[in-house]
Amino acid sequence: MLHFFSNLFNTDGFVPRWNCGDWSEGHGWLHVVSDLMVFAAYFAIPLTLWYFIALKKHQVPFTLLFFLFGAFIFFCGVTHLIDATLFWQPWYRLSGLVKLITALVSWTTVIALFRVMPRALALPGMEEMNKRLQAEISQRREAEEERENLLTLERTAREKAEHASRMKEEFVAVLSHELRTPLSAILGYTTLLREQTSADHALSQHLEVIERNALSQKRLIEDLLDTNRIIAGKMRLDVQSMDLGMVVESALDTLRPQAMAKGVRLGKVTDGCTVSLRGDPVRMQQVVWNLVSNAIKFTPSGGRIDVRLERVNSHVEITIEDTGIGIPEDDLTSIFDRFTQVDSSSTRRHGGLGLGLAIAKTLVELHGGSVVAKSPGVGKGSTFRVALPLPALDTESGESHRRHPHARPSSKGEADLPSLSGLKLLAVDDDQDARELLRWGLGQYGAEVIVAGSAEEALALAKAEKFDVLISDIGMPGMDGLEMITLLRGQTDGQNSDIPAVALTAFAAVEDRKGALVAGFDNYLSKPVDLGEVVVVVSRLLRRR
Structure with a gap:
């Protein structure tokens, strides 16, 4: 080889x-x-x-x-x-x-x-391959058609859901307007009657009952609106610097008459704690209001509620402790669910929609905090504790603090309200009761009030004579208040183009308030309002000018 x-x-x-x-x-x-x-x-x-x-x-x-x-x-x-x-x-x-x-x-x-x-x-041969290919193409075409049908159904369902959501929001807004407007008249006239009949103790007590129940209805309306915003994901915070102690005090001031009427002692312990933080003072006041009013509701006459504000390690706590009916252990978590009440039977003793605690929990969580409920058992009282983390707090103390402007003035201070003597006011509202309340109520403080039932009538009056302040509703048939103030501000030669203007309306959402300010109003008050609030706002606007 x-x-x-x-x-x-x-x-x-x-x-x-x-x-x-x-x-x-x-x-x-x-x-x-x-x-x-x-x-x-x-x-x-x-x-x-x-x-x-x-x-x-x-x-x-x-x-x-x-x-x-x-x-x-x-x-x-x-x-x-x-x-x-x-x-x-x-x-x-x-x-x-x-x-x-x-x-x-x-x-x-x-x-x-x-x-x-x-x-x-x-x-497979070419013929069989072609058959298989055609079958696969047909299957893919059918799958694509099914996918397009599903997408069409999904788009249709989404459009229907969005339409239903818009309809619901519009309904809630209209409902708010329709309920707030008569409540504004009820509360306004009640306040005026209480001032004029202060010597008649029995009548004053009856009027106080009317006012308290009207305010309760107002709170139910606001809870429904807030719940609607939470569900829609539209709850927003107006973050600013605030004194948490002043926020707590403002909430307690509005609740003391309710506690006194029920015979419940309401105490506050701050231990000299002053906390400045960044947050929404209106919403934090609402949190305290909801928790304390809930405690008043479930605390019998002769009971006591203590509210404490204190720093604890890395956070600040607001504690509401009551001697009320207590909470069963199984319900300590579920009480924060919407429309949930411990006693939901037809024979329950306590009213309400079961929204206050759910709203309070959401607002606290939007501030980065938490809220928990504790109770030794039925008949042994309960404790609600709100914790806000200190990293979210503004610890600078050099800023001056004031009572939150949305806190309702107490009746004690109404005698000290400024006089509107010599002022000529233009009040615009399509509701006759609301117009008469402004005309008669503000007239008690010395103002001359000219009323208009529509935006068109108001523009005609503003063209004819000079006014010191404009107070106008927003939601009106035909031309609304926003369009009216825009036209009024746009009059270069108008004698009232720079008039101080207050929006007084039953549309109470944050977007409504911002829309009013952008349109040209200088301030915004949501119905129902206390006449004292209107007097204070008018006085401040004139001082600012």
Whole structure:
């Protein structure tokens, strides 16, 4: 074997093919040229085949078989190349070796063909492939149509839900307007009657009952509106610097008459704690109001409620502790759910919608805090604790603090309200009772009040004579208050274009307040309002001018 390979290119004993037989020149070159052409073709075919397999190896089945087939063709071409050279170089030993290699590759290809034949026969034909492709295309088209139908249904459902949400918001806004407007008249006239009949103790008490119940209805309306905002994700905080102690005191001031009427003692312990922080004073006052009013509701006559404000480690706490009816252990968490009450039967002793605690919890969490309820058991009182983290607090104490402007003035201070003597006011409201309340009520403080039942009438009056202050409703038929104040401010030569203006309306959302200020009003009061509030706001606006 070694001797064979060492003499592979040895031509001894062989003669070139030109010297074997009677070759004519034409006959010999016919063989040479033909063999070379076959070699060139057999060399190009496998190269092209291998290049194709390299590019499509993941898409073409049986790649090894294609490689063997290319090798077979290549070695066949080499045998033709050697046959062409035998006319000059008689290396028959090399020719025999190449033919042996060609034979081995050929049989390897044959064996590979037999092995892949069952799998190849199992492959679908072009017709079947087309059918499968058409079926897949149909399935995808159906899936796409189903997807489009689902998207259409989803869009329709979303549009209906958004429409229903808008309708609900509009209904709640209209409901608020319709309920607040008569409440404003009730509270306003009640206040005036109490001032005029202060000597009649029994009548004063009766009027106080009317006022207290009207305020309770006002709170129910506000709770419904706040719950609607919370559900819609539209509850926003008007963040500013505030004194938490003053916020707590303002809330307690409004609740003391209610506690006294029920015979419940209301105490406050601050331990000299002064806390300045960034937050919404109106909403924090609402939190305290809701928690304390809840304690008053469930504390029997002769009971006591203590409110504490103190710093504890890394946070500040507001604690409301009462000696009331207590809370069952199973209800300590669920009482913060909307519309949930411990006693929800038709024979329950305590009224309410079950919204106050849920709203308080949401507002505290919006401030980054938490609220928890604890109770030793039924009949043993309860404790509500609000915790606000100190990292969210503004500890600078150099800022002066004042009672929050939205706190309702107490009746004690109404005798100290400023006089409106000599002032000429223009009051605009489409509700006759509201107009008469402003005309008669503000007239008690010395003002001359001219009333208008529509925005158009008010603009005509403003064009005819000069007024000191404008007090206007927003929601009116035809032209509303926002459009009216915009037109009034736009009068370059108008004598009332820069008049101090107060929006007095039953639309009480934060967006409504901002919209009124942007339109041109200088201040905003939501119905029902205390006439004392109106007097104070009017006086402040005039001092500012």
